[in-house]
Amino acid sequence: MxxxxxxxxxxxxxxxxxxxxxxxxxxxxxxSYLLFHTIVELFSIVVAFAVFIVAWNTRNMQDNPYLRFVGIAYIAIAALDLLHTLTFKGMNIIPANERYYANQFWVATRLLEALTFVAGFYFINYRKRISADLIFLSYFVLTLLITLSILVYKNFPRCYLDGLGQTPFKIYAEYFIIAILFVAGWLLFQYRQHFSSQAYRLLSFSLFFTVISEFCFTLYVSNYSTANEIGHYAKLIAFFLIYKANVESGFLNPTGTIFRGLKEDEQKYRTLAQNVPELEDKNAMKDKLFSIIAHDLKNPFTSMLSFSEMISKNADRMEIEKVKRMGQRINESGKQAFVLLENLLNWSRVQSGLMKPNFQQVLLDDIYRDALTFASPAAEAKSIRLIVKQTDELTVFADRLMIDTVLRNVLSNAIKFTHHGGIIEINGALMNKEVTIAVQDSGVGIEPALQEELLEISARHTTNGTDNEKGTGLGLVLCKEFVELNNGRIWLESKVGQGTTIYFSLPTPKNLNKKTVGQVSI
Structure with missing residues (x-):
């Protein structure tokens, strides 16, 4: 009891x-069955859209690429299901002229959904974070092509005929979809270690109910039959379970997602602690490392837990503006923790020898574009202009992901210490057979006594930004590690009250000796 x-x-x-x-x-x-069908489908559409909203708004902190990919794809599922609902016989919104568009949209949508379940596993071990914009655009194009095929060009195979019921194509297509869902279930089992136990169960049951739904739609003779009704119930449950998996993994429990990745690197931390490389002061290095973990990582989560608890207990009595402010604080703390963890994990991999550069020819323009996309929201919030002054096309020979991380960290640091309305300029130039990139801000500057400390973890120093932004002091340390791994060097020039310029150099493809080329890993 x-x-x-x-x-x-x-x-x-x-x-x-x-x-x-x-x-x-x-x-x-x-x-009426028509009313029932409309309500069930509308609920399914709302759930699918909610899955997309959660996945889209947590795309930068969602650690599971499968849930991120599937969640964003569900905007296409929602759109096609809406067309299925509007073209259902009896709605009389989009004239079908006896072609039964709704049945065609059903098959196309379920096939796209099943293939999405399978395709998502391709990105589980994908080294580079996939672009959410690219996923969205791809599914937008697929949705458009499916819609044109059914409503305009009318070359999509018929799925239902008056007096005969479902066509052979429709029935075989449903069984083909079921087969794809079984493949998705097998892949889910194979990759189960990448999901929390809760997310794994929810996704498994979602696939189970999706299979039941598809099987029901192989049996009906009329669009208004009992099998059709049961199939829609099973579909609604499957959608709800997908929603739960995305919400609990990426929105309500982001700390669990983040700490899952941290737990997986537990052994790497032990290796790092036991085998710290030779520096000037090993003990100082280890003390600073564990200070970061114990102090800096604790603070943002304490903030998130405190504010989220206040909202959960008092949301019905709080003013909406106060809830928004608390939500913003939670978001800021989450971003701070995520950036810290990402830098900390990358730094630990470098120190333990687990991260090796993958050298390749990289256009600086590509690096600039990605970094500006990343930094623009923070710059716009402070009305800071980001200007690229480089005019020549320059190429470096380096690890693309490491240099992306370097420029992102340098830009974030510049934005942090630049006042509202300031300017940050990026410039690259070929100097002494190497490319030097300079990031110059019009910020507060750095005292001479602190300039050298910024690049050493043993003397880590942090200062709040011009908007009281928090920092960890680890970003530039990671930049130094990455630049030196890429056969470059990093330094800075600064005057208090006038701003700071961070320089880092990288070799060009022509400026490579035989020893360096021998270390290239493709």
């Missing part, structure tokens, strides 16, 4: 919502 009471207390909102939905669906089907 105690267990039942505890379950009811923990899930009474969910149980209430399910009860209300069940009553709505029951009343709607008593009225």
């Amino acid at each position: 105690k267990a039942l009471i505890a379950f009811l207390k923990a899930n009474y909102r969910t149980l209430f919502s399910v009860s209300v939905l069940a009553a709505v669906f029951y009343c709607s089907i008593l009225q």
Whole structure:
């Protein structure tokens, strides 16, 4: 009895919502099947859109590339399901002229959804973070092509005929979709270590109910049959489980997602602590490393937990503006923790010898473009202009991802210490057979006594930014490690009150000796 009471207390909102939905669906089907179908599909569309919203807004902190990919793809699923609903027989919104567009949209949407489940696993071990914009654009094009094929060019195979029911193509297509879903289930089992136990269970049950839904749609003779009704119930449950998997992994529990990656690197931290490389002061290095973990990592999570607890307990009594401010603080703390973790993990991999540069010819213009995309939101928030002054096309021979990280950190640091309305200039030049990149800000500058400390972890120093932005002092240390791994060097010039210029040099493809070329890993 105690267990039942505890379950009811923990899930009474969910149980209430399910009860209300069940009553709505029951009343709607008593009225007419068309009303029932419309309501169920609208709920499915809302859930699919919510999955997209969560995935899109957590795309920069979602550590699981599968959930990020599938979540963003669900905007296409929502759009196609809306067209399925609008073209359903009896709606009379988009004239079908006996072609049964709704059945065609159903097959196309379910096939796209099943293929998305499988394709997502390709990105599980993908080294480079995939572009959310590219995913969105790709699925936009696919949605457009499917819509044109069905409504305009009418070359999509027919799926339902009056007097005959489902066409052979429709039935075989449903079985083909089921086969793809079984492949997705097998891949999910193979890659289960990449998911939390909760996310793994939710995704497994979602695939199970999706298979049930598809099987039901191989059986019906009429669009208004019982099999059709059961199939829509199973589809709604599957969508809800996908939503839960994305929400709990990427939105309600971002700390669990972040610490999952940290836990996986536990052995690497032990290796780092036991085998610290020769520096001027090993003990100072280890002390600073664990100081970062114990102090800097604790602070943002303390802030997030405190504000989220206040919102969860008092949301119904708080003014909306206060909730927004707390939400902004939670977001800021989450971003701070994420950047710290990313830098900390990368730095630890370098120190333990686990990260090796992958040398290749890289255009500086490509590096600039990615860095500006990353830094623009923070710069716009402070009305800071980012200007690239370089006119020549320059190429360096370096690890693309490492140099991306270097420029992002340098730009973030410049924005942090530049006042509102300031200017940050980026310039590259060929000097002494190497390329030198300069990032110059019009910020507060750095005292001479602190300039050397910024690049050493043993003397880590942090200062709040012009908008009281927090820092860890690890960003420029990581930049130094990455630049030196790429056979370059980094230095700075600064005057208090006038600004700072960070310089880092990288070799050009022609400025390579035989020893360096022998270290290239392709």
